[in-house]
Amino acid sequence: MRAYRLLPLLLCAGVVHAQMPAKDTVKNGKDHPLLSRFEGSKMVGYGLKEFDEVMLPAGKRIESKDGQMAFDSKLLLEGKYTRMAYNFPRERSALEVMRNYQAALEKAGLKTVFACAKETCGRGFGDFFLEKRVGDHFIQGAEASWDPFNYGRNDERYLLAKGTRPDGSLVHVGVYSVAPVQDKLGGIYVEIVEAKAMEGGKVSANLNAADMAKGIAADGKVAVYGVFFDTDKTDVKPESKDALAEMAKLLQQDAKLKLYVVGHTDSQGALAHNLELSQKRAESVIKVLAAEYKVDAKRLSAKGVASYSPAASNDAEAGREKNRRVELVKQ
Template sequence: MLAAAGIAGAAMPAQDTVKGGKDHPLLSRFEGAKLVGYDTKAYTDVKLVMGQVVDNGARTPDKWLPLEGRYTRLAYNYSPQRGSIEVMRNYEAALKQAGMTVLYACGKETCGAEFGDMMLQRIGTAIFPDTTYWSPFNYGRKNERYVLAQGKRPDGSSVYAAVYVVDAVEQQNGGVYVELVESEKLESGKVTANLSAETMAKGIATDGKVAVYGVYFDTGKSDVKPQSTAALDEMAKLLKNQPALKVYIVGHTDSQGNLPANLDLSQRRAEAVVKALEAQYKVDPKRLFAKGVASLAPVATNDSDAGREKNRRVELVKQ
């Protein structure tokens, strides 16, 4: 990924090169820097670098921090008249002022010989509308500084910020790459009510069905996520307590996307729940029948985020 030696760097852009991108509310940019790369995902899983990268050819840190939540990536160019230590000290001061705790920090040699190469691959070029402004991360990758910090919001949710800064070298600008993960607080109150086997039993006895909101899937996927264990535990407990009970496992989606795709997705998700109950809890599969109905049976409007969230569910329906 090395650029050819001797190529003069681009001048600082007169303005941000990213359309629709903006600074994150948690961290403003270094004074005078321009936003040259941007990407955000509403909810995903991500691993942040939390350790030194050893020279073993793998270009991986000796420790990762696995997270889930809203993920934002920002890349900036700053003036070659400024240095990486000045830029980093300003970010560190801002993180401290925000009450955040440093989890890991390194600079140059203490980051490991392969750290800059690893970060260059991690940053990639996809988030840059003009890859000219990616070059500072290539040229400056042996003159780097990094900090990872964690903070808490009033509602108890966590936010993580990783800041990577490279020096301006070889007539290039300086570079700043920021990763932010906003972890959503576990909806413990909502999930607890639905996770109780006793509550599920009452719902089935009264209404012939019960909605379970504690079974999680990644967007567009049907693999049951590890966070679903508590819900599966209670579903299995319900079936164990009532050995004669047979249920339909019904998968529901919101109305986003097209109906045929959602019907297929909801069917695969329902089947995944059946497989989990059979494999992990030894529930007789003859007592379970998977059916996906997509958005055909909403319990709320699909015109709002809150309504769509209620519609994305798994239901146990008495056979």
């Protein structure tokens, strides 16, 4: 953990002029496709989480009833979380930086949810970003890359914007900037939360052959959720091997059993496309069972039904994930 030095905000004699780094100090960092950097600035911090829970300030910093500092409004979001930190030249002001970001966000169709500057942000607003966002070694490079967020923390501006992407999903953007003070550079911190479904299939609880047999005996069918495909693809992923092995064992234990292998999708996308996709996925399962597990393909028949037989509502991602499945149906 970086030791935070809440330095005095008075100009000290003998201050060395801060110099812009010759280039970005971050390895593998990149600007977000939604929002370019302020012209002339250098990236000094970068982070990406494909899915995370994020709190974005949406109000001023206040002292709560129990004496703790908090925000009078905040957003708790989930989704793809990207954050970037930049240094910008001393010749530019935090006001100019913020006005440029605001104009760019408005042009992209995002609306301002909350904005503040200096005292209107509340007491300790800059301290929060220093300690909770740009601290803990997030800033990469020399100490001078981190100094702007320390020295300029009481000359801050903040903007939170919200918008909708073409696919209908929400995106939130928070922009925090600190002014160049005491001959330090200016600082910009941007965080973007894009609403998205968490990737399923990272942890699976596969039915074994005995469970599959019981399901077929009781209901004439059984749903298998351990067979995975990439989005809009038909090749069976390697992570499916455990489920496929149990399917093969089921067939080996009952030589007379014949099955329909039925592919199901959620309701997203065109129905005709999903019918073809689900059919080809079912066919892929049979091909793998025959080629790698020596199952007689004549005992299996592929059917694709797209979203015609949902197991849950398609209105929410949890239901859609349940609908994306392979079923074994007794012939």
